[in-house]
Amino acid sequence: MTDPATEPDRPERPEREFPTIMEQMGGVPGIIASSIPVAVFVVVNIVAGLQPALFASIGAAVLVTVWRLVRKEALQPAVSGLLGVGVAAFIASRTGEARGFYLPGLLLSAGLFLAFVVSLVVRWPLAGVVWHGINGEGMGWRDDPALRRAYMLATGLWAIVFGARVVVQGILYDANEETWLGIARLAMGYPLFGLALLGTIWAVRRAQQRTHLA
DSSP: OHHHHHGGGGGGHHHHHHHHHHHHTTHHHHHHHHTHHHHHHHHHHHHHOHHHHHHHHHHHHHHHHHHHHHTTOOOHHHHHHHHHHHHHHHHHHHHTOGGGGGHHHHHHHHHHHHHHHHHHHTTOOHHHHHHHHHTTOTTGGGGOHHHHHHHHHHHHHHHHHHHHHHHHHHHHHHTTOHHHHHHHHHHTSHHHHHHHHHHHHHHHHHHHHHHHHO
16 A cells, blocks of 8 residues: 555655755855855956965955855855865965966866766766765665666766866966966856756656656
8 A cells, every 4th residue: 555655756856866966065056156266366366466366265265154154054165165275375376376276176177087087987987976975875876777877978978077177277277378267267167067967967867767667
């Protein structure tokens, strides 16, 4: 009696995965707020130079953290962003070049690109590992061929995103085009992240629907 009643509820589980991930990232306001320090650095560096830009970006990161604290929102994204801005500002200050501010992000993108590519080679698609790890669901998805293929596709998409960041921003970094580098950092940040996340959700839900129908 209870099994048929509970069976229709199973497909609804994926609907809760996306909000869970977004909540851990601080939601849409948190995603937008985390881009503010970089945007502030780009603008102030153009107008007033490197040192004011460094202070302004750190100040913006602190304000974002305080804003989250006052609103009782998740602090982990803000603290991570504050540390990231601090490291970027330190490198830029030590090198005396504005492009140094973007070096940590460039290296992170390169590391993530390699990680996603390696996970494809060893057939442990990182998109699946991260998705189910965040939601505490274990690695049982690897027993489902459709889900495995979906996560391989999603992992390839993430690899393309990070690879594109490395190529474009790497060229601008080598050319010391600090202004365009900052613009590229913003344009290839959360917009591309959002597209890759939507692609992951589409691929996974499509695979889950096929599994359910089978």
